[in-house]
Amino acid sequence: MEKLFPEYPFSIQNIENGLWLIIALPLLGALINGVFGKALGRKNVHWVACASVGGSFLLSLLVMWALGNVNTSVFNPFSPDISRYALSADYGTWFSAGSFKVSFGLWADRLSATMLLVITGVGFLIHLYSTSYMEHDKGYAKYFCFLNLFVAMMLTLVLADSLVLLFVGWEGVGLCSYLLIGFWYDDNAKAWAGRKAFITNRIGDFGFLVASFLLVLLVTAAVREAPQGTPVSSYRFSTGLSEKGPLAFQSLSALATTLAATDTTAKPNQETPALVMNRDIETGPLKGYSYAGVLTAVLLFFLLGAAGKSAQLPLYVWLPDAMAGPTPVSALIHAATMVTAGVYLFCRISYLVVLSPFAMATIAVVGCLTALIAALIAFAQDDIKKILAYSTVSQLGFMFMGIGCGLFWAAFLHVVTHAFFKACMFLGAGSVMHGNGDETNIKRLGGLRREMPWTSWTFLIGTLAITGIVPLSGFFSKDAILFGLETQQLTGYVPVLHTLYWLGLIAAACTAFYMVRLYVLTFEGKRSPLAKLPHAHESAWPMTLPLVVLAALSVLAIAHGLPLLSLPHSPHHSQTLMEAYLFPVFNVANQLGADTQKLLKTGLDKTEWTSLLWTGWFKAWLIALVSGGISALLYFKLWRGGRKFPAILEPLRRFAQNKFFVDELYELLFIERAKGLAKGLYRYVDAFFVDRVAVHGTAQTVGFLGRVLCWFQNGNVQAYASAIALALAVGLTYALLQVLS
């Protein structure tokens, strides 16, 4: 490369200064399409939309390139050392209140850069796909406006250098998700689906906000009380605080290092290890709680936020309904990018996550239960998009398991590979719907392999990838997580992780089963007699090209998942490309985790590790193969021949088909309560108090006063003069009394 480009085409400084362009381009596209969309006409609308996202993709490539350079480093305002492999741009103070301050800054390290590429790359493909998929829709310009806005917001989320700006993106993607789910708002059910997603996300956002507020208190408490010599107590940190505010990620990193530092002032003979985070906070609103306790609370609230955005238990219910939106939207927002925001958030604050084993175990348990429940529900679904939605929920559960066992890179690798193959499958589903008159029921499809070869082959690759068949990327990313569950030593929670390992294997088996079922019923066998159209047609090239690219990426992404690198800083195991690439990002977390929670199984030497890895792989592969094979056998041979579902299992199937009645349970437990409360509020507060007492009461009082005053305003000038004289007399007397007394 250096021979090809003896001089760099752009200086790193220029790329750093231009970071905002990555967000600004799609934003501009959204603005143009939103304001002038009607006037531009369809041709120009998609040019604007695709070009803006494509431009962002090129800029993201530049960022990626700059981050590969060893000289790329930024000044860290919070501590004397510099942050390597990162770019940052600060645009000054955004807002401040008292001593609390938030600066508006962008930050790109390798984690963000990978996300940037996924968002803009997959986003570009989906924009391209949409030009064909949405070509007959009357809201064409509006659609691309929302889609561009979504990309801009997602990029804001990823490029944010503080939790506050991240929250802007977080809310922005939620808004776009709502707008796009309810894109066909004249259909009542779709509009309701949008509302459901929005309100469910609100609950999560509440958790996010509370967590952020607690973090501010935690940082200020640490600045006040941390012992001398820790990063937080340094002068440099206080200047950073006054410059960028407590919620900047660099500040949180310094906080994490401080909390994990040895407490020099602690009394000996304590049961807990003498770390700063085991101290109690002495002053301020959090007085009496220990740092570790507050941190756990923070992480649990973040888990609530992430559960809302990333569709985890108990807030996953909105995602399957979100399939009401256009299919490319489901592919982009509800499979590839937005729903991974929760995983991204935990990767971003990985150094805080590793400090609380309880929170990590909770994250892992929540992820595992979500993965299992969603997989079980997916068994009995017949709607092609619903199955993919539940599979997304399930895969997100895997990512959370990865977070929970401290293997952030594995979780993130799964984010990336999942983005490829799930987007591929969603787009394939869209292509199927497009070619079959919007039919989504897989029981009424079938036999599409011959009629839609491109769609079918790419879908097969996606299915194999998510199932975990060896040469495809899904196997390595999923197995990295499962391997982590098996080997990571989370202090106090080792048995939990081991249980989760087995449950994870079951979830993986379920995944294989229902995905193969989906594929077989849709593409294999004979065409169902219930099909809407007698013959399906293959989609146009703007739809098949993204499918092919994404399928190719699902295969090629294994390059990131193979543990091939033996690096000096990890003598005990070989690293994957992804792990090595993200090393600078998770370095702090890994060190803190190794020191405080003994996250890495240091007792293993390299040969033991390798044999464990191979057995793990073999187990996972075998399970996927067997489960997928059974499924293929069942649906290929038996039920294509007209066999009915076994009667004994019918209630179970019904139960799963109705999504375990979770929606109904929520309806009964929360929504009815909320409705009752709303009705009460309406009747007593709104109808009685506001309408009758406040509004009508005010009007009637004023009307009465008006009639009384009307008597005084009789038009007689002398009467008015008398009033003035009376006022003068009273005023004069009063003044006189005041002066005299």
Add this chain to the structure above:
Amino acid sequence: MIPTSACLLLSAMLFCLGMLGVLLRKNALVIFMSVELMLNAANLAFIGFARQHGNTIGTSGHVSAFFVIAVAAAEAAVGLAIIIALFRTRKTLDVDEVRVMKH
């Protein structure tokens, strides 16, 4: 010299006489004259104080009175024009009859 309080007493009585006229009389012209009386009462107070404090504030009191006279002249011109216009439309100067200040 004349005691200032004597000036003030005279001024007060004059003012109240004018006020009585304004408040009790029905004839718009007389009301107007009473207003002139009140203005003169104010002038008298100004000049009385000017006499007392002449060594410290100079002739400021006189200047104020001068301004009051000028304003009164302007007011007389406009006011009498209004009375003429009023009489032209209503054929009366009785303020009880003219109840237009309602809106």
Add this chain to the structure above:
Amino acid sequence: MNVEIILFFVFSVCTLVGASLVVFANNPLTSAMSLVATFFFLAAIYVLLYAHAIAALQVMVYAGAVMVLFLLVIMLLPLQNTPLPLRPSPARWVGALSTASVLGALIYASLQWQKSLETLTPTTQTTTMSQETLMRFGNLEEIGLSIYTKWLFPFEALSLLLLAAILGAVVIAKARI
């Protein structure tokens, strides 16, 4: 008891009688003529208070210009045929009582003020103006100087006000423009 005070007392009584006639006469013409008399007596009092220039202005502007205007209007309008006697009404009762209390308050205030002057600061009760300054005090030169230096801006503003009044009077009084 010097001549000054005696004269002041005499003129005061005349002024009050004139003013009462203005207010209580039935015929507007009587009122107007009494008003002229009142203005003249007031001018005399101004002279007693060493306000020569203002006294002259009082005679010229009030007793001259303004009163001519009043008489002109009275002559212009056929008013003699419409005597307007007093007619009590609640508003008038309120007005009368208010006026009475204002009068009471003002008289009480003046007397109190005089008393406080005597008790608190005995030195300020008499003016210390010398005879020479007293002679110059309040003549046209002194006032003119003051108007054209210290009060120039209000003075110019006043000229605008007079202009506006002229235009306003014409516009209002004319039947058709």
